[in-house]
Structures are given as structure tokens and as C-alpha cells.
Amino acid sequence: MNEDNRTHLLNSLKQGIRADGRSPEEYRDVTIETDVVANAEGSARVRIGDTEVIAGVKMAIETPYPDTPDQGNFMVNVELLPMSNPEFESGPPSIDAIELARVTDRGIRESKAIDTKRLCIEEGKHAWGVIVDICPINAAGNLFDAASIAALAALKNTKLPETDKIDDRLIVNYKKKTDESLPLTKLPIAITINKIEGFLLVDPTSAEEKAVDTRLTVASMDNGELCALQKGGNGPFTVEEIEQMIDLGISTAAEIRKKL
Amino acid sequence: MSYNERFDKRKFDQTRPIEAKAGVIKNADGSAWFKIGKTEAFAAVYGPRDLYPKFMQNPSTGILRCNYNMMPFSGSGDRVRPGQNRRAKEISMVTEKALLPVLDLTEFPNAVVDVFIELPQTDAGSRCAGICAAAIALADAGLPMKDLVSAIAVGRIGDQVLVDLSYEEEAFEDDPVADIPIAVLNNSKQISLLQMDGEVPKEMLIKAIKLGIDASKQIHDAQIKALKDKYSGDSQ
Numbered sequence: 001m002n003e004d005n006r007t008h009l010l011n012s013l014k015q016g017i018r019a020d021g022r023s024p025e026e027y028r029d030v031t032i033e034t035d036v037v038a039n040a041e042g043s044a045r046v047r048i049g050d051t052e053v054i055a056g057v058k059m060a061i062e063t064p065y066p067d068t069p070d071q072g073n074f075m076v077n078v079e080l081l082p083m084s085n086p087e088f089e090s091g092p093p094s095i096d097a098i099e100l101a102r103v104t105d106r107g108i109r110e111s112k113a114i115d116t117k118r119l120c121i122e123e124g125k126h127a128w129g130v131i132v133d134i135c136p137i138n139a140a141g142n143l144f145d146a147a148s149i150a151a152l153a154a155l156k157n158t159k160l161p162e163t164d165k166i167d168d169r170l171i172v173n174y175k176k177k178t179d180e181s182l183p184l185t186k187l188p189i190a191i192t193i194n195k196i197e198g199f200l201l202v203d204p205t206s207a208e209e210k211a212v213d214t215r216l217t218v219a220s221m222d223n224g225e226l227c228a229l230q231k232g233g234n235g236p237f238t239v240e241e242i243e244q245m246i247d248l249g250i251s252t253a254a255e256i257r258k259k260l
Numbered sequence: 261m262s263y264n265e266r267f268d269k270r271k272f273d274q275t276r277p278i279e280a281k282a283g284v285i286k287n288a289d290g291s292a293w294f295k296i297g298k299t300e301a302f303a304a305v306y307g308p309r310d311l312y313p314k315f316m317q318n319p320s321t322g323i324l325r326c327n328y329n330m331m332p333f334s335g336s337g338d339r340v341r342p343g344q345n346r347r348a349k350e351i352s353m354v355t356e357k358a359l360l361p362v363l364d365l366t367e368f369p370n371a372v373v374d375v376f377i378e379l380p381q382t383d384a385g386s387r388c389a390g391i392c393a394a395a396i397a398l399a400d401a402g403l404p405m406k407d408l409v410s411a412i413a414v415g416r417i418g419d420q421v422l423v424d425l426s427y428e429e430e431a432f433e434d435d436p437v438a439d440i441p442i443a444v445l446n447n448s449k450q451i452s453l454l455q456m457d458g459e460v461p462k463e464m465l466i467k468a469i470k471l472g473i474d475a476s477k478q479i480h481d482a483q484i485k486a487l488k489d490k491y492s493g494d495s496q
Contacts, residue, residue, distance in 0.1 A: 022496060037381050038298055040333040050286050056333025079342055082327070083376035084303040085287050090327055090341070090496055131339055133332035136380065138285045174337050 001012040001210035004137040009211055013199045018208070021048075025248065032175065032259050040085065041177065042158025046150040050140035053249035055132055055150035059156045061170050062129040064120060072119020072127035077192060078147050082137035085206070103230045104147045107190035107219035111227035114155070118183040121163075126170045128160070130182065141205040144217055145256075148198070154190040155260060158182045187260065188227050189253040191217035193245040195237060200244060202252055216242065218249025222257060226250075263410045263435055265418040270470075273420040273471055275412065275478050280392070280486035281349035292486060294393035296479075298383035299424065305401040308371035322368030326356040326375045328390050334382045336427065350376075358391050358443040358453035360428050362407040363398065373403065384427040385413045389442050393451065400490065410479040411443040411453060414472035416460050421468040423475040429439025434448040440468055457476045 001009075007017065013053035019043055028049030040056035064071055078101040080088045088094075093101070108114070119128040132154055134147045162176040195214040196203050204212060213235030220227035226246065231237075237245070266272065276297030288304035296299075308322050316323070322484035328351040329368070330340045344352075355377065365373060369398065377390040388411035395409040415425045418435030430439050438458030442451055451469065 058339035
């Protein structure tokens with residue numbers, strides 16, 4: 001972001017208003033639709049203003065890892081599709097894409113929202129692997145929150161597929177879904193709070209993201225406890241700011257959780 | 261046994277239900293969404309824009325670059341691993357060749373027009389759906405075009421020629437099957453994509469292609485409607 005735009009943004013923040021008329025703590029409209037991809041075991045479309053992402057869950061039967069023979073596996077992945085933003089490039093994932101994917105993954109993983117022991121089918125032999133993939137359709141700011149909300153909504157929407165046993169092998173029958181949901185015990189949501197000079201704001205647009213000095217992703221659960229944090233951006237922050245950012249992250253997550 | 265009635269009761273020259281929309285991705289210079297049966301494609305056009313690395317630039321014309329990608333959860337079976345596999349690279353290439361004949365990029369020397377095709381949900385005919393979406397998106401981007409391109413799969417099952425094969429039909433086992441994706445230039449009725457997998461006598465192939473040219477009208481209508489829906493409101 002060039003200096004003029006930054007000065008303009010700061011001047012309006014001093015008056016408590018952003019370019020699109022929102023206050024610093026105001027979110028754009030959020031809509032969550034589920035069951036949007038028939039071939040996925042669970043799916044969701046999340047829109048935050050002009051930002052739109054689709055999340056899809058694929059289930060597979062895997063051999064459990066030797067050190068956790070009684071547990072299934074779980075992973076969240078985010079792709080920065082070049083379709084969704086002119087600045088995203090084709091090719092191997094950039095460091096931004098990797099951070100986004102890992103932060104989204106940790107927000108859910110560390111809450112232990114998915115009881116991986118209940119994903120085990122037969123100890124040491126068969127367990128469910130759950131992979132959530134998130135694909136932006138239009139990336140217009142705040143993919144961090146959009147990805148987290150979409151991942152959780154898709155997991156909540158998931159129905160396990162049927163399985164067929166052929167000899168000793170267990171095979172997924174993707175054509176038929178059971179009415180069994182995933183063992184989801186909590187509802188973790190990661191909200192990223194952004195700092196521009198002394199101002200804290202939620203749900204930045206693409207233009208605002210370019211001006212952000214420091215951000216903190218705050219993943220919290222339905223009981224209000226934290227389950228993951230990630231500081232990003234080039235600038236530092238004070239302990240007081242960390243406290244404010246966490247409070248804002250938890251209260252924003254609670255608002256969005258009502259829409260699930 | 262011959263294939264007398266389609267699994268989904270369609271007529272042999274009838275496509276699955278089609279829906280299309282133009283201008284669905286705000287960030288893009290042109291975009292579209294195209295759905296045929298359960299197959300869904302998004303297409304976004306970016307450009308004409310600067311092309312790097314520089315040695316790829318062509319001083320006499322702009323170039324077209326297409327990228328076809330299935331979203332990891334879009335397939336009916338296992339997850340599709342992210343990143344371009346051989347199949348996706350080949351489809352990207354034939355998509356480019358299917359669209360090139362209608363585009364004139366000589367006004368944009370050294371530039372590139374990028375077309376990104378993403379499939380959230382597939383059930384046979386995904387390359388054709390991608391091309392149909394891309395054609396709408398290119399028109400939405402306001403690029404100089406001589407024509408629209410409408411792509412459709414045709415084929416045969418036993419003695420029967422048919423259009424827009426479903427996944428079940430592609431996998432039919434009791435009779436010989438041929439799956440033939442084609443792209444039709446609507447005004448000249450020329451063909452800009454032709455692939456074939458399976459067995460088919462020459463006469464039957466020609467009959468199938470002709471059936472496809474007729475059926476492409478159903479797709480063309482949906483593409484035109486998508487563009488009119490977006491632009492007729494603006495002009496008044």
C-alpha cells in the first residue's frame with residue numbers, strides 16, 4: 001500500500017471509520033450455506049462481504065500411524081487459487097498459502113474438537129482420515145476467518161460414507177452416505193485481529209490487509225477458552241494490545257458461532 | 261442387449277439440465293459459472309496483463325493461457341491431490357486450443373490472458389463444462405471474440421449415438437462405448453476440440469459429431485442467456 005493510501009486510511013481510522021463505512025470492530029455480512037458439493041462428504045460455502053470460499057471434506061480409510069494405532073487422522077488444507085485473486089500465482093504453494101493452511105489446521109486440531117480415537121475403526125488396521133480442503137472463489141480480504149469458519153461448517157455438515165468389506169480390506173463406498181456425523185465435540189473458530197499503528201480492526205478488506213503492521217489469529221472454543229494463536233506481520237505489539245486482541249477475537253468468534 | 265433407454269430417461273440428443281451465470285467472481289476481469297447435470301465449473305479471466313517470464317512474450321500478439329483444475333473434493337471417489345497432474349495439464353492445453361480460434365489478441369502484443377477453470381463438483385463432461393464457462397468469462401471480460409464456443413461430449417453406446425454422456429454411461433460395460441468431447445464454434449459450426457476414447461466406426465463418429473453440433477445449440481442458448489442476464493440490465 002502506498003503512503004498516500006495509508007495516510008488516508010489512518011486519518012479515517014482516527015475518526016473511527018473505514019473506507020467502506022464500517023467501524024473498526026464491525027464485520028461484513030457473513031452467510032454460511034452447507035451441502036454445496038454433492039461429491040464431498042461434507043461441504044460449506046462461506047461469504048464474508050465479497051470474499052467467498054468453498055470447503056469440502058473427503059473421508060478415506062487409512063492405516064493408523066504406528067505411534068497412534070487407536071486414532072484416525074485429520075488435516076485442513078487451504079489453496080490460494082489464482083482464480084480468486086489477481087495476485088495469487090499458479091505453482092507450488094507460497095509461504096502465505098502454507099501459513100494460512102497451517103493456522104487454519106491448528107485452530108481446529110489443537111481444540112481436540114475431533115475425537116480422533118472415535119475415528120478408529122479397527123486398532124492398528126483401519127481408521128478414518130478426514131481431510132478438509134478450502135478453495136477461495138473470490139479472495140477479497142480476511143481469508144483467515146473465512147477458511148476457519150468454512151472448515152468448521154463443512155466438518156459439522158459431514159456424514160460418514162458407507163464401507164464395504166472385501167476379504168480383509170475395508171473399502172469406502174463413496175456413493176452412499178450413512179446418517180452418522182463426525183465426532184465433533186467443540187466448535188473452534190479462529191478470528192484474526194489486525195493492528196494498523198495503534199488501531200485494532202476485524203475482518204479487513206484486501207486493501208486494509210496491505211496496511212496491517214501486526215496481526216494475531218485467535219482460535220477459541222465455545223467455552224471461551226483459547227486453543228491456538230499465531231502472530232503475523234512485521235510489527236511488534238504490547239502485552240496490553242495482546243489482551244485486547246484476544247478479547248476481541250473471542251467475542252467476535254462467539255457472534256459468528258451463532259450462525260453455524 | 262442394446263441401450264434403448266438412458267439411465268436418467270433423457271432423449272439421446274438431450275443434454276442434462278444447464279445453468280449458467282456471468283460475472284460471479286468480482287476480482288476477475290471476466291468470470292462465469294456453468295453447470296450441466298451435476299458437473300459445475302467456475303472460470304475466471306485475468307488480463308490482458310503483463311506476461312512474465314519475458315522470453316514468453318510474443319511481440320505480434322497476446323497469448324492465451326488456460327489452467328484446468330479439479331478442487332480436491334470434487335470427484336466422486338477419493339480426494340484429488342492438489343497440484344497439476346498429467347491429466348489436468350493436458351486438459352488445460354486442449355482447452356486453450358478449443359478457445360483460441362474465436363479470440364483475436366493481436367491488439368495486446370506481449371500480454372497474456374489467463375483463464376483459470378476450477379471444478380467444485382464433477383460428474384462426467386468436466387472439460388466441456390470448463391470450456392463453456394471459459395467462453396462466457398472471456399466474453400464477460402470484453403475481449404474481442406468472433407464467436408462463442410460451446411463444448412459437449414458426444415458418444416456411442418452399442419448402436420446408439422448420444423450426447424452429454426453421464427458418468428454411468430461412460431462406464432457402461434455391456435456394449436462398446438465411445439466418449440467424444442467436442443467444442444463447436446457456433447457461427448461456422450467448425451470443431452475446435454476433438455478427443456475420443458473408446459471404439460467407434462467412422463460413420464458413427466461423424467453421426468455423433470453432427471448430433472453434437474445440433475445439441476450445442478442448447479448450450480449456446482444458456483451461454484447467451486447468462487451474458488444477457490448480466491448486461492441487459494446495465495444498458496438501460
